[in-house]
Amino acid sequence: MHYETVKLLQEFISTKNEVFLFSSTGTGFMEASVRNCVRRRMLCCINGSFGERYAEVAESNGVQVEKLQPPLGTPILPSSLSEALTKFPDVEAVAITHNETSIGLINPLRDLVSTAKKYGKLVFVDAVSSMGGTEIDVDEWGIDVCFSSSQKCFGVPPGLGMGSVSEKAMELSATAPNKGWYFDFKVWEEDQKKGRGTPVTSTIPQIAGLNAALKMIERKGGKRWYFDLYKERNQKIREGVKNLGLSIFPNKGYESPTVNCINAPKGIEGGVIYERMRGKGFELAEGYGPLKKRTFRVGNMGCVEMEDINLMLEALEDVLQ
Amino acid sequence: MHYETVKLLQEFISTKNEVFLFSSTGTGFMEASVRNCVRRRMLCCINGSFGERYAEVAESNGVQVEKLQPPLGTPILPSSLSEALTKFPDVEAVAITHNETSIGLINPLRDLVSTAKKYGKLVFVDAVSSMGGTEIDVDEWGIDVCFSSSQKCFGVPPGLGMGSVSEKAMELSATAPNKGWYFDFKVWEEDQKKGRGTPVTSTIPQIAGLNAALKMIERKGGKRWYFDLYKERNQKIREGVKNLGLSIFPNKGYESPTVNCINAPKGIEGGVIYERMRGKGFELAEGYGPLKKRTFRVGNMGCVEMEDINLMLEALEDVLQ
Numbered sequence: 001m002h003y004e005t006v007k008l009l010q011e012f013i014s015t016k017n018e019v020f021l022f023s024s025t026g027t028g029f030m031e032a033s034v035r036n037c038v039r040r041r042m043l044c045c046i047n048g049s050f051g052e053r054y055a056e057v058a059e060s061n062g063v064q065v066e067k068l069q070p071p072l073g074t075p076i077l078p079s080s081l082s083e084a085l086t087k088f089p090d091v092e093a094v095a096i097t098h099n100e101t102s103i104g105l106i107n108p109l110r111d112l113v114s115t116a117k118k119y120g121k122l123v124f125v126d127a128v129s130s131m132g133g134t135e136i137d138v139d140e141w142g143i144d145v146c147f148s149s150s151q152k153c154f155g156v157p158p159g160l161g162m163g164s165v166s167e168k169a170m171e172l173s174a175t176a177p178n179k180g181w182y183f184d185f186k187v188w189e190e191d192q193k194k195g196r197g198t199p200v201t202s203t204i205p206q207i208a209g210l211n212a213a214l215k216m217i218e219r220k221g222g223k224r225w226y227f228d229l230y231k232e233r234n235q236k237i238r239e240g241v242k243n244l245g246l247s248i249f250p251n252k253g254y255e256s257p258t259v260n261c262i263n264a265p266k267g268i269e270g271g272v273i274y275e276r277m278r279g280k281g282f283e284l285a286e287g288y289g290p291l292k293k294r295t296f297r298v299g300n301m302g303c304v305e306m307e308d309i310n311l312m313l314e315a316l317e318d319v320l321q
Numbered sequence: 322m323h324y325e326t327v328k329l330l331q332e333f334i335s336t337k338n339e340v341f342l343f344s345s346t347g348t349g350f351m352e353a354s355v356r357n358c359v360r361r362r363m364l365c366c367i368n369g370s371f372g373e374r375y376a377e378v379a380e381s382n383g384v385q386v387e388k389l390q391p392p393l394g395t396p397i398l399p400s401s402l403s404e405a406l407t408k409f410p411d412v413e414a415v416a417i418t419h420n421e422t423s424i425g426l427i428n429p430l431r432d433l434v435s436t437a438k439k440y441g442k443l444v445f446v447d448a449v450s451s452m453g454g455t456e457i458d459v460d461e462w463g464i465d466v467c468f469s470s471s472q473k474c475f476g477v478p479p480g481l482g483m484g485s486v487s488e489k490a491m492e493l494s495a496t497a498p499n500k501g502w503y504f505d506f507k508v509w510e511e512d513q514k515k516g517r518g519t520p521v522t523s524t525i526p527q528i529a530g531l532n533a534a535l536k537m538i539e540r541k542g543g544k545r546w547y548f549d550l551y552k553e554r555n556q557k558i559r560e561g562v563k564n565l566g567l568s569i570f571p572n573k574g575y576e577s578p579t580v581n582c583i584n585a586p587k588g589i590e591g592g593v594i595y596e597r598m599r600g601k602g603f604e605l606a607e608g609y610g611p612l613k614k615r616t617f618r619v620g621n622m623g624c625v626e627m628e629d630i631n632l633m634l635e636a637l638e639d640v641l642q
């Protein structure tokens with residue numbers, strides 16, 4: 001089942017790179033990208049809390065971090081990435097949060113990777129809340145490390161971090177000093193190639209879950225069908241809240257397909273809406289850090305039926321009145 | 322449920338130290354002990370493959386490793402630990418594999434910790450295959466880092482690494498350079514103290530499983546009852562194989578209570594017994610590395626009924642004939 005799941009995931013994200021199933025969350029893979037591939041300095045693109053985490057993880061591993069951080073709610077644009085890479089020519093890698101859940105924003109990943117590649121940089125993509133919810137073409141776009149977690153768009157319980165690692169990233173790992181053992185790409189590659197699966201005990205239930213989810217998607221119409229489902233659900237939520245007189249926080253055109261960050265109406269704090277919705281049995285999410293009072297969030301990752309969205313919107317209408 | 326499980330485990334291993342529930346296997350905790358607490362040099366006590374892994378993990382983190390490695394099948398004795406610590410006075414920590422599954426041996430942990438403490442050393446205990454199966458009194462014995470995995474003696478699916486961390490180990494972590502983020506004790510402590518549980522998404526199903534297992538043990542008679550059950554099952558296996566004319570590999574008095582390493586009879590390789598038992602529906606274990614041909618192993622971790630043991634012994638009798 002291990003190898004079948006690896007193969008299914010390789011097909012899903014269109015890559016021939018090694019795909020590892022880590023006994024950790026996605027953040028384990030984030031740490032691995034830094035440890036295995038960066039010696040001194042990297043650029044972190046930051047739109048919110050997960051971009052901040054990437055920077056924190058890199059620094060805690062002794063790596064110097066340069067930051068590209070546009071105003072909250074605006075995406076990373078290829079032009080600003082290009083500027084940053086001109087300003088910091090010696091960064092070895094660029095880390096991009098594909099979909100920043102904390103503010104409900106999706107970055108134009110394909111163009112960002114293409115820009116970073118023009119500068120010859122390694123590219124790491126935190127696809128925790130996007131892999132499964134929208135297209136990612138790892139080989140065609142040229143992503144070196146692209147990781148996610150079981151519990152987001154695939155709707156599997158948490159405890160599995162999965163990702164792809166390019167040949168170039170594997171080569172860098174081969175000579176990385178003090179990279180540790182648990183997340184050493186070379187250790188994982190060896191066991192995978194030798195038919196032993198994983199060097200530590202597999203998170204078996206979650207792998208079984210991911211295997212079942214990937215097969216279910218295949219059976220129901222393949223990944224395009226799944227991406228369309230996300231788009232459809234998300235549009236329904238977005239239009240529903242707009243009909244209630246609310247607006248979406250991030251810049252138009254960059255709204256995430258997997259989570260909506262919604263501006264709270266004047267006079268009501270986001271946290272109050274969150275609490276009241278909770279009282280009605282709907283677990284939404286509070287706003288993030290500086291947006292805690294101004295926003296609340298509605299995700300649609302995993303198993304969410306259209307009927308659930310209708311009921312949620314009805315409850316939200318009640319709460320707002 | 323997170324905090325309740327932490328409390329139940331603290332009681333189970335008799336400690337007031339922080340207990341963390343890592344989204345990783347036990348080996349994640351092994352890596353954490355090195356990264357958070359060791360600067361330059363440590364001593365690894367090696368009885369088999371998991372002791373070897375500790376040394377490998379330490380070295381991959383840039384730590385110089387001294388080794389105490391008695392002949393295969395013999396335990397680490399306090400006298401030899403004392404000698405080693407006299408020979409290598411500048412090691413900062415001692416790592417001990419409590420129960421070495423690869424050779425079915427249990428070390429005299431209490432006395433070993435006491436010896437290491439006389440030399441003022443930090444003590445790390447890999448209790449992956451012993452925690453739950455035999456007494457460990459963390460505070461009374463003075464263990465600094467004591468970790469295990471969900472899938473061994475507690476019989477829960479894999480994917481959770483849990484362990485205790487002493488105040489002294491926490492202090493060392495506070496000033497450790499380049500210790501990374503994912504396994505940083507201080508990061509985990511902060512979230513736990515602030516009521517947020519864990520800094521990364523919890524491996525929820527496995528925590529629920531451990532919670533249920535600890536409550537089940539409590540309900541059925543407490544940890545003494547559980548330890549006695551292990552002793553009883555293990556004795557039944559050991560006597561059963563002795564009645565079939567077989568002998569146990571490790572030195573008398575140091576046989577593991579959770580897994581028996583059994584010498585294959587003359588003329589039959591351990592691997593053959595393993596394969597034939599498999600054909601009869603019993604998943605035993607092959608011998609470890611240098612003992613692969615000479616031995617095979619029978620574990621009794623998790624949910625094993627006395628009747629299962631009877632059936633296994635009957636099948637083994639058939640296979641030997």
